[in-house]
Amino acid sequence: MSTKVLLYEDNDLLKESIVSLVKLNEDMELLGAFGHANDVEEDVKAHMPDLILMDIEMPGRSGIEATKIVKQLYPSTLILILTVFDDSENILNAIKAGASGYLLKKFISTRLFSAVEELLEGGAPMSPTVAKLVIQSMQRTSQVVNYGLTEREKDVLLSLSKGNSFKLIAADCKISIDTVRTHIKHIYEKLQVHCQTEAVSKAINEGLV
Amino acid sequence: MSTKVLLYEDNDLLKESIVSLVKLNEDMELLGAFGHANDVEEDVKAHMPDLILMDIEMPGRSGIEATKIVKQLYPSTLILILTVFDDSENILNAIKAGASGYLLKKFISTRLFSAVEELLEGGAPMSPTVAKLVIQSMQRTSQVVNYGLTEREKDVLLSLSKGNSFKLIAADCKISIDTVRTHIKHIYEKLQVHCQTEAVSKAINEGLV
DNA sequence: TTCACAATACCCTAATCAGGGGATTAGACC
DNA sequence: GGTCTAATCCCCTGATTAGGGTATTGTGAA
Incomplete structure (x- = not known):
């Protein structure tokens, strides 16, 4: 045919x-x-x-x-x-x-x-x-600029970008919710963002996760 | 050589x-x-x-x-x-x-x-x-599965994924914050997610924005 | 003409997050 | 030994978000 x-x-x-x-x-x-x-x-x-x-x-x-x-x-x-x-x-x-x-x-x-x-x-x-x-x-799209994130911060950011709440991130990483909070604060500083969505957006678009 | x-x-x-x-x-x-x-x-x-x-x-x-x-x-x-x-x-x-x-x-x-x-x-x-x-x-990555999102919902989702708060989305789209809330609720239903980060993550990864 | 639905707006409550403190421990580096 | 940093934890307050309602208007299809 x-x-x-x-x-x-x-x-x-x-x-x-x-x-x-x-x-x-x-x-x-x-x-x-x-x-x-x-x-x-x-x-x-x-x-x-x-x-x-x-x-x-x-x-x-x-x-x-x-x-x-x-x-x-x-x-x-x-x-x-x-x-x-x-x-x-x-x-x-x-x-x-x-x-x-x-x-x-x-x-x-x-x-x-x-x-x-x-x-x-x-x-x-x-x-x-x-x-x-x-x-x-x-x-x-897969070239990584790290923004100086530590390993733990990357763990937290990854968990965050999966849609987990702080509570779930804490469980995920086996740490207390306050520690999650601390890591998140540091992530915000390093990425120069001010909220979860911006962090996740930046993380995904720059290939951090 | x-x-x-x-x-x-x-x-x-x-x-x-x-x-x-x-x-x-x-x-x-x-x-x-x-x-x-x-x-x-x-x-x-x-x-x-x-x-x-x-x-x-x-x-x-x-x-x-x-x-x-x-x-x-x-x-x-x-x-x-x-x-x-x-x-x-x-x-x-x-x-x-x-x-x-x-x-x-x-x-x-x-x-x-x-x-x-x-x-x-x-x-x-x-x-x-x-x-x-x-x-x-x-x-x-560029195949659009729309999840049945309306135009307006896509606007809101786009604004959200730029890291804007509900307040800023409202200003961005020139609607009240309560309307933003309504759209967000519909977005959550359609994407089957329960929070901003999950929505943004899904939106970016599936090429919605 | 109904019916469905998109877009708009409002209310309420409980949960969560942002941003500001401070603190301890263990390793690394000089 | 002193300094630095990563990683952990705690507290507080005000702002924001989630999830549950209800309601009006306009449009387009049945």
């Missing part, structure tokens, strides 16, 4: 050349090619594609918005982003929106088919730059 | 075969091969490699721990994980620890050199399965 494909690309020349390319592959069946994604809900509903090739920059709705919409309505639809943008903003947003792969346009002619194949096999095709950015974004 | 390489691999047979493989490549200079990573600080200090090929499962310190240590001491050292593990736990931990690439052992013979090349060019070589897992982990 051939793969049903939709294409979104606002540049007519490029659109036509991708259309020709896709037609070369007998395993792919192109159901439609659109210059904008403003009616993406209807397009997808009408054709029920297995795969969408999606440009980012288009008049009206962007490919990232369209990706988000399609993924919400039909989560199993595969979406491969085809774009010239290799900046982290666009790449990460596209992936968060639900794109399954991200191919830079300069690689279309040489790698489109292998990328599609990889997608259908459950992989996530990416250009090397893209892979690097994705990995970096994961590593950033 | 050739790339200076260290290898960590506890299986002697595999270690030797990787050693032989690396020696085939005149652009790579193998400075050492170790069966465990317990002295990784000293090894790295002594040889100052550009690249480390790292197994995960080793006696004593794991490759993930070792990666963390090396990256803390020498952030510019590239680390390529070579392992049989293709589960999300190990992959994501290795990447968070600072690994620059992740190659499954079954691909070593065919892709080691291209992976190294990609690494040196600033890329992030990954097997297709690995790439998929990485992407999925990013999508999970």
